[in-house]
Amino acid sequence: MTPDFSDTTDFEDADRGFVDRLDPRTVTDGDGRVVWDMQEYSFLNGDCPDTADPSLWRQSQLCAKDGLYEVTEGIYQLRGIDLSNMTIVEGETGILVIDPLISQETAAAALALYRKNRGDRPVTGMIYTHSHIDHFGGVVGVLPDGRGDVPILAPEGFLEHAVAENVYAGTAMGRRATYMYGALLPKGPRGHVGAGLGTNVSSGVPGLIPPTVDITHTGQEETVDGIRIIFQVTPGTEAPAEMNFLFPDHRALCMAENATHNLHNLLTLRGALVRDPRAWSRYLDQAIEMFDGGYDVAFASHHWPTWGRDRVVKYLSEQRDLYQYLHDQTLRMLNSGLTGLEIAENFPMPPALESAWHTRGYYGSVSHNVKAIYQRYMGWFDGNRRRCGSTRRRTSRHGTSNAWAARTRSGPRRNGISTTATSGSPPNSSSMRCSPTRRTATRKNYSPAPTSNSGSARRTRRGATSTSPAHSNCAAASFRLPLPNSARTC
DSSP: OOOOTTOOHHHHHHHTTEEEOOSSSEEEOTTSOEEEESGGGGGGGSOOOTTSOHHHHHHHHHHTOOEEEEEETTEEEEESSSSSOEEEEEOSSSEEEEOOOSOHHHHHHHHHHHHHHHOOOOEEEEEOOBSSGGGTTTHHHHSTTOOTTOOEEEETTHHHHHHHHTTSSHHHHHHHHHHHHOTTSOBSTTSBOOOSSSSOOOOSOOOOOOOSEEEOSTTOEEEETTEEEEEEEOTTSSSSSBEEEEETTTTEEEOTTTSOSSOOOSSOTTOOOOOOHHHHHHHHHHHHHHHTTSOSEEEOSSSOOEESHHHHHHHHHHHHHHHHHHHHHHHHHHHTTOOHHHHHHSOOOOHHHHTOGGGSOSSSOHHHHHHHHHHHHHOSOOSOGGGSSOOOOOBOTTSSBHHHHHHTSOOOEETTEEOOOSOOSOTTOGGGTSSOOOOSSSSSOOOOOOOOOOHHHHHHHHTGGGTSOTTSSHHHHGGGOOOTTSOOOO
């Protein structure tokens, strides 16, 4: 079921409160290198062409709305100046900055745009909503002289998870983030039209200043520069360390990245620990009850806000139901004996969730999330004993895996499963990277997913660390973030 394209509510919300935008719509570093360019996406002003998905085109048009926006009195957002949003809350003597983007260059440009329109107010507080780099990497652009006496609030465990994600598997994750975001693709109707969660990732210099105040429990209340904040800790949701919070005096609710205008990833293609949809859903349910009656608007670290108590409750309820449904139905189907691939290829969504714009897979997808849930509970093994032996492959003189060549010939059939491959493409074909193996029979059975160890594939892997351009995307740049002792990691 396709949502109603005539519904323009999201466009009205995305335009609401517009104040100003960068002119030109680009950000450069100290050497004049462009690290962010919204002018490249001007093609989105036109109608959707045949080369693009209409639904994704619509989402990209919404994400491309950039500039300074007023959320409510005293709260402003800088949107479309990086993958994420930077939010500013005005206090008694200065401003509280929430999530200073990915790069110091984009963060500095966003802050300058705010000050141009609202005055040169000092930064008197900082909040990191969670431990992903697009929510802390630009901190040096906001605090160029260091922290000083500015308090920085973050959920307990933030520093451990922020550093660990960029060290343990950072090189591989950075390389795969290039594929995931498609940041190097040419911008246009036949190339990169958006990243779903935002337009693109900036390519400036990220950094990290450690937090000074840990938010340790739900209900914890802090006051920064006269701004009252009530917190809800949500570990193990969209990030290992994350939190939502309410500004009771502004009647505004920040949902971090736990509720955005798309279906999120339970396992990002760049790589990460599988997220817990059950916990995610429960924390959303807790937020609905805990903060009910205390807000007139909800905003997040991506996308645009939602205004009105009833609309916010409906929005959060559908987001809650989305992750709970994915979790429960995947478990039901795997307990009935289906594999992850079988579940992913036959997973109907209920009409109420399928018809809502904000539950669609512009960033995550039902197929990928179902397989992630299967992996979380069951691991990689699909129950077929033929696939739990050695994974070594011999390479022929033609550079093609002998094991793959063997599969291209008819093999024995057992229980309706054929060992015959249906594609003549070598196993390192991009068409086989993310899609379920093609079926060879009318029954819901699948051929073994082949892998390759060809000479060309080995050369790619051995030299992979040198193939990712510096600063090509947020994760690739994250290996260079300054740690608290000013050391750099790689």
